[in-house]
Amino acid sequence: MSFVPADPAFVERTRASFARQGIMALIGATLERVEPGVVEIALPFKPELSQQHGFFHAGVLATIADSAAGYAAFTLFPADAAVLTVEYKINLMAAADGDKLTAVGKVIRTGRTLTVCQFDVHVEKQARATHCATGVETLIALVGRSGVRG
Amino acid sequence: MSFVPADPAFVERTRASFARQGIMALIGATLERVEPGVVEIALPFKPELSQQHGFFHAGVLATIADSAAGYAAFTLFPADAAVLTVEYKINLMAAADGDKLTAVGKVIRTGRTLTVCQFDVHVEKQARATHCATGVETLIALVGRSGVRG
Amino acid sequence: MSFVPADPAFVERTRASFARQGIMALIGATLERVEPGVVEIALPFKPELSQQHGFFHAGVLATIADSAAGYAAFTLFPADAAVLTVEYKINLMAAADGDKLTAVGKVIRTGRTLTVCQFDVHVEKQARATHCATGVETLIALVGRSGVRG
Amino acid sequence: MSFVPADPAFVERTRASFARQGIMALIGATLERVEPGVVEIALPFKPELSQQHGFFHAGVLATIADSAAGYAAFTLFPADAAVLTVEYKINLMAAADGDKLTAVGKVIRTGRTLTVCQFDVHVEKQARATHCATGVETLIALVGRSGVRG
Numbered sequence: 001m002s003f004v005p006a007d008p009a010f011v012e013r014t015r016a017s018f019a020r021q022g023i024m025a026l027i028g029a030t031l032e033r034v035e036p037g038v039v040e041i042a043l044p045f046k047p048e049l050s051q052q053h054g055f056f057h058a059g060v061l062a063t064i065a066d067s068a069a070g071y072a073a074f075t076l077f078p079a080d081a082a083v084l085t086v087e088y089k090i091n092l093m094a095a096a097d098g099d100k101l102t103a104v105g106k107v108i109r110t111g112r113t114l115t116v117c118q119f120d121v122h123v124e125k126q127a128r129a130t131h132c133a134t135g136v137e138t139l140i141a142l143v144g145r146s147g148v149r150g
Numbered sequence: 151m152s153f154v155p156a157d158p159a160f161v162e163r164t165r166a167s168f169a170r171q172g173i174m175a176l177i178g179a180t181l182e183r184v185e186p187g188v189v190e191i192a193l194p195f196k197p198e199l200s201q202q203h204g205f206f207h208a209g210v211l212a213t214i215a216d217s218a219a220g221y222a223a224f225t226l227f228p229a230d231a232a233v234l235t236v237e238y239k240i241n242l243m244a245a246a247d248g249d250k251l252t253a254v255g256k257v258i259r260t261g262r263t264l265t266v267c268q269f270d271v272h273v274e275k276q277a278r279a280t281h282c283a284t285g286v287e288t289l290i291a292l293v294g295r296s297g298v299r300g
Numbered sequence: 301m302s303f304v305p306a307d308p309a310f311v312e313r314t315r316a317s318f319a320r321q322g323i324m325a326l327i328g329a330t331l332e333r334v335e336p337g338v339v340e341i342a343l344p345f346k347p348e349l350s351q352q353h354g355f356f357h358a359g360v361l362a363t364i365a366d367s368a369a370g371y372a373a374f375t376l377f378p379a380d381a382a383v384l385t386v387e388y389k390i391n392l393m394a395a396a397d398g399d400k401l402t403a404v405g406k407v408i409r410t411g412r413t414l415t416v417c418q419f420d421v422h423v424e425k426q427a428r429a430t431h432c433a434t435g436v437e438t439l440i441a442l443v444g445r446s447g448v449r450g
Numbered sequence: 451m452s453f454v455p456a457d458p459a460f461v462e463r464t465r466a467s468f469a470r471q472g473i474m475a476l477i478g479a480t481l482e483r484v485e486p487g488v489v490e491i492a493l494p495f496k497p498e499l500s501q502q503h504g505f506f507h508a509g510v511l512a513t514i515a516d517s518a519a520g521y522a523a524f525t526l527f528p529a530d531a532a533v534l535t536v537e538y539k540i541n542l543m544a545a546a547d548g549d550k551l552t553a554v555g556k557v558i559r560t561g562r563t564l565t566v567c568q569f570d571v572h573v574e575k576q577a578r579a580t581h582c583a584t585g586v587e588t589l590i591a592l593v594g595r596s597g598v599r600g
Contacts, residue, residue, distance in 0.1 A: 018202070020202040021207060022198045022199060022201075022207075023207040026199070049172060051172075052167045052171050057172075059210070059215075062216070063212070063213065066208050066209045066212070067201075085242050086241070087241040087242060088240060089238070089539035091236070092234070092237060093558075093559040093566050108543075109581065113440070114386065135586065138387055236564065237537065239436060243411070244409070261393070264590070281409065286434060288391060288537060288588065290564070320500075320502040323499055323500060326498040348472045350472040350473060357472075357473040358535045359509060359510070359517065360473055360513065362512045363508075363509020363512070366507075366512070386541070387540060387542060389537065389539035391536070391537040
């Protein structure tokens with residue numbers, strides 16, 4: 001599907017918002033791709049991101065998947081709208097055992113208030129990628145709420 | 151509902167597994183309660199855990215919710231079984247704007263292979279708690295997989 | 301949690317809306333309970349409701365669970381608002397093998413636009429009830445959309 | 451993705467199982483496509499399938515979506531395995547206002563025990579199709595359970 005962003009400065013606006021997410025710096029995630037309705041986030045492994053078996057923790061994986069989906073929606077929002085996650089569902093299909101995660105969020109439906117996105121996460125191990133998670137997420141556009149920007 | 155753990159040493163086993171989750175140390179989460187089928191995790195706020203509006207990031211919240219549900223299931227597993235998250239769904243019902251998160255996971259159904267848990271997350275701000283997230287999670291018990299323990 | 305309905309005539313309004321759902325008559329479902337934020341629907345078994353093993357089909361079960369949650373939200377809406385399901389997630393925890401299903405929907409959070417409900421479904425077989433499904437559902441209140449009432 | 455069915459007679463086995471689902475005959479759903487890992491089900495509108503606004507009820511839509519996903523998984527199972535839905539999540543992205551629904555289920559990951567599928571539902575009105583629902587579903591393969599076949 002092809003989308004036309006309401007705000008021509010959507011790339012800068014998305015990058016600026018991402019830069020304000022303290023958690024992305026803490027875990028070491030980077031914004032790899034910002035297109036209309038599509039956002040990709042990458043995250044290299046470090047032991048601090050592990051669950052008890054030494055793989056990426058599902059919550060870390062979900063953190064970048066949620067941000068990828070949220071920013072995919074955000075690319076299509078007007079300049080004065082903020083994005084909040086309403087809900088998501090994630091299936092962890094394979095152990096996130098590897099050196100790097102890549103999460104891609106894609107808008108599949110935009111509405112007056114709500115946007116629906118899909119996300120997919122792959123884990124790379126020695127240059128082989130495994131599709132380790134998929135999900136669906138609902139986002140809401142908020143306009144004019146004090147204290148909530150971008 | 152009341153459950154009888156298969157392993158009398160379930161508290162120690164759960165605490166030991168939690169201690170191996172690198173991500174819990176990184177974000178500063180602590181294991182507050184371990185009972186048969188019920189686990190509670192707490193997490194004080196710090197700016198590194200924020201999303202772009204300065205609240206707890208949904209992914210951080212989901213990280214402790216997922217672990218609370220996973221360990222709730224784990225308390226009922228036999229000593230040689232590991233736990234993996236199959237999938238979960240989370241609704242973010244209010245902004246996680248506050249000083250501390252508390253996530254409680256509870257087993258609602260155990261089966262031969264799969265366990266279903268509910269989780270609820272509250273955020274505290276100046277001693278007032280808000281129910282900010284709820285969800286349902288499916289866990290699988292793995293026995294005898296090399297490289298995967300507790 | 302206790303809720304105060306915006307419309308004092310919420311019981312009649314809910315019953316009238318339920319009566320317009322053709323599918324409820326087709327499958328034979330009945331509205332058993334309408335309270336502020338809580339709705340219960342019952343459904344006796346008949347072979348036309350089965351999946352391939354002769355149990356209630358998951359979709360039939362989900363149909364009454366979705367309506368129970370939707371009408372639970374609807375009880376709290378103003379008189380001129382319609383309800384639509386945004387999304388739901390359901391876990392089928394035991395085979396729906398029995399004579400009768402009972403679905404209870406409960407509001408757990410109301411907001412300006414969105415309402416979050418939980419639902420639980422029990423199946424009765426020879427007077428023994430089994431908790432066979434649980435889920436979380438998001439509803440939206442629509443006001444002033446032509447062609448969409450109650 | 452391309453899959454090789456374990457049972458060469460997967461088409462006949464899937465059609466035979468579908469024919470045993472009483473609910474499909476009751477609502478008037480038909481099996482349109484059975485390929486390795488992909489199943490499509492169609493359903494013409496009739497007033498008995500409606501919710502209160504005269505559109506297809508979300509539960510009816512979910513019923514065929516769930517069966518499409520379940521049978522998509524089933525096409526890849528060995529001849530002696532039955533399929534049960536573990537859970538699913540569905541987003542209703544547009545009112546199911548039209549003459550006919552088409553649900554397509556696709557396998558995205560197979561495992562030893564669990565299979566993950568996606569499903570998408572379109573509604574047709576005067577030859578124009580709208581993508582009205584999407585979701586993710588987890589299925590389990592059961593082997594050797596008495597009373598549960600195909």
